[in-house]
Amino acid sequence: ELDLHIFQPFFSTCVRDSIFSSLSILSFTKNSDHISHMNKKRQKKMWFFGKKGASGFSARSTAEEVTHGVDGTGLTAIVTGASSGIGVETARVLALRGVHVVMAVRNTGSGAKVKEDIVNRVPGAKLDVMELDLSSMDSVRKFASDYKSSGRPLNLLINNAGIMACPFMLSKDNIELQFATNHLGHFLLTKLLLDTMKNTSRESKREGRIVNLSSEAHRYSYPEGVRFDKINDKSSYSSIRAYGQSKLCNILHANELAKQLKEDGVNITANSLHPGAIMTNLGRYFNSYLAGAVGAVAKYVLKTVPQGAATTCYVALNPQVTGVTGEYFLDSNIAKPLSLAKDSELAKKVWDFSTKLTESQSGDSSS
Secondary structure: OOOHHHHOOOOOHHHHHHHHHHHHHHHOOOOHHHOOHHHHHHHHHHOHHHOOOOOOOOOOOOHHHHOOOOOOOOOEEEEEOOOOHHHHHHHHHHHHOOOEEEEEEOOHHHHHHHHHHHHHHOOOOOEEEEEOOOOOHHHHHHHHHHHHHHOOOOOEEEEOOOOOOOOOOEOOOOOEHHHHHHHHHHHHHHHHHHHHHHHHHHHHOOOEEEEEEOOHHHHHOEOOEOOOOOOOOOOOOOHHHHHHHHHHHHHHHHHHHHHHHHHOOOOEEEEEEEOOOEOOHHHOOOOHHHHHHHHHHHHHHOEOHHHHOHHHHHHHHOHHHOOOOOOEEEOOEEEOOOHHHHOHHHHHHHHHHHHHHHHHHHOOOOO
C-alpha cells in the first residue's frame, strides 16, 4: 500500500489532494458513476491551481508569459544550475528578454551544450558558461573571484541550483550535502558577489534582485526547524526533512538579507519562491516505486518546465515586483510561508551560523 504522506514535502495541498483524486479516478475509469462526491470535489480542486492571482498570473503561466513585454537589455544575471531542469528554461527566457546570462554550472560540458541549444533557439542570445560546484566552498570562492576579475556587472543573482532527498552524504567541506549545496553554497556565493551587485546598482541606477529558489518542502523540515547542533548527525538524518531544512534556510537567508539591504539603503531586493511541483532530475534520488507513482499522475498535477520557471522569471524581471523585498512567492504571486520562515530571530541565527561555517573554512571573513 502506497503511503501518500511521502509526497507532502514535494507538493502543495491542492496538488496533494489531486494525487488522491487521480488515484481514485484511475480506480473507477470503467464507470464514472462510481466516483464519490468527495473525489468529485478533489477532481475540481485538481484544476483550481490554474486560477489567476493578484498578479494576473497562475500556476499555468509560463516563463515567457510572465516576462512578456519586459526588456532586459543591459542586465546581467547569474543563474546557478543552468544546465538542467528549470535552470535551462530560466536562462533561455532571460536571454530571450535581452539579459546577458552567466550560466554557473558544475559540468561545463553540459553547460556548453545547453548554451549552444539556447543560442540556436534565441539568435543573438548572450550567454557565458562558468564552472561552479556549490557543495565546495573553494569552488564558490574561485567562481566569485573569477567573476569579479572579469569586470562584469551583476544585476540579477538567481540561486536556482539544488539537490533533493539524497542519502546522507558530506560535502567536500564535511557538511551535510543538502544543507551545504542548497543553502550554504548560495549563502557564500551571495556574500562574495554582493559588493559587485551594489556597485552595479549604484552605477546603473537600476534595482538589483536576488532570487532564492526554495520549496513548499520548507514546511516539512525537522520539528525544531534548523538543527544547528545536528547538521551532520547521520543517526537521525531524514533525507526529506534535511531537504526541507535547506529550503527553510533559503527563505530565512533571503529575509535576513532583505532586512540588511533595506537598512543600508541599498537598491537591491531579496526574495524567495517555490517554483512548483515539476518532474525534473531534481528527483533522481526517488526510489522506483515513488517515481512510478508520481509519473502515473504527473500529467494531472505537475507543472511543465516552462511553467516551473515562471515564478523565478517573474520575480527576477517583472516590473510588478519592483521594490518588493523579503517576500515568498508561489505561482507568480506573493504567498504565505510557514510562520517559522518569517521568524526574524531564527533568520539572524541562521545568518550567523552560516557566516561562522563559511569563515571557518576560509580562515578569514573577507567578502
